[in-house]
Amino acid sequence: MRSSNLLETSCGYLLQELQMIWNEVGQDHFEREKVLLDLEQECLEVYRKKVDAANTSRARLHQELAEAEAEFTHLLLSLGERSLPGRPEKMAGTLKEQLDSITPALREMRLRKEERVNQFRTVQGQIQKISAEIAGESESEYDDLSSDIMVNENDLSLKKLEEYQTELQRLRNEKNERLMRWNNI
Template sequence: MSSFQTSIGTRSSTMIETSCGYLLQELQMIWNEVGEDQFEREKVLLDLEQECVEVHRKKVDAANTSRTRLHQELAEAEAEFTHLLLSLGERSFPGRPERMVGTLKEQLDSITPALQEMKLRKEERVNQFRAVQGQTQKISAEIAGQSELGDSLLAFKVNDNDLSLKKLEEYQIELQRLHNEKVV
């Protein structure tokens, strides 16, 4: 824990103790003046302690839920990044942080730009695949003597799991083959 965090924790703990201590002293003075019996005093103090524990438990539970959510978001971001890397056929990405260090929020913030860049690369690659597949379909239709394709031009779907340059090159080779066949 950093000295700043320790300082904040000590300061807030001291403030709570001071304010709670002051309020308990005030309650003791009131009880003394009123003449509250010891059994009632202990019962009220026990109730106060239980309420305090419940409030703290709720805050700890909320913080734990937030931590769990951040762990999940980080795991999902890393998994998505890895999936994109594999589907694009790339071994590495220079924008990806080498080691994940720091708080969960810092780790998530460090992978987010690389993940966004990979999403853009995927979108560009999908557009390249669609363009090549569209041209391939158009030339195939022309070779088959179909002048109008209608909705069949929109029928192809890009396989998101293999967007590698090797696969794109295969489609481009097929497009070139069809183009040469059409010309002859």
């Protein structure tokens, strides 16, 4: 990283060299001032572009961090979790450090969501299959239904999963009761 002193020394040296050349050539004072003013403007423009690029980068990082935090919170709520071990609490440090600290927790929450969605699909699929069997539908009619399993990803809580599992158990019991009655006929 270049310090401002080094930059000033480099610029100072180059300015001295330019002035020596002008003295040797015999450049008039007006032309010298014009060139110096142009150099100053060009230098300011280069700095302005660098500052604008840095601001854009900072804004992008702020946006990425806000989106990651929002997604993390949404996943936490949809999974019905209060907190997650390893969740970065009050984050400190640079924007990049903050983003790096939430990324593993976000990845973990995405995996949890995917696993929970699969659990819901399995249970809901079994519910649809048993419901179809109880209703007397053929297996081909059930196969048409099984591809339409929609999981409400806004409520993937364990409580909701338990409700579905309770419903599945109720349907299994009903199916077994009907089979027993059928076998007793």
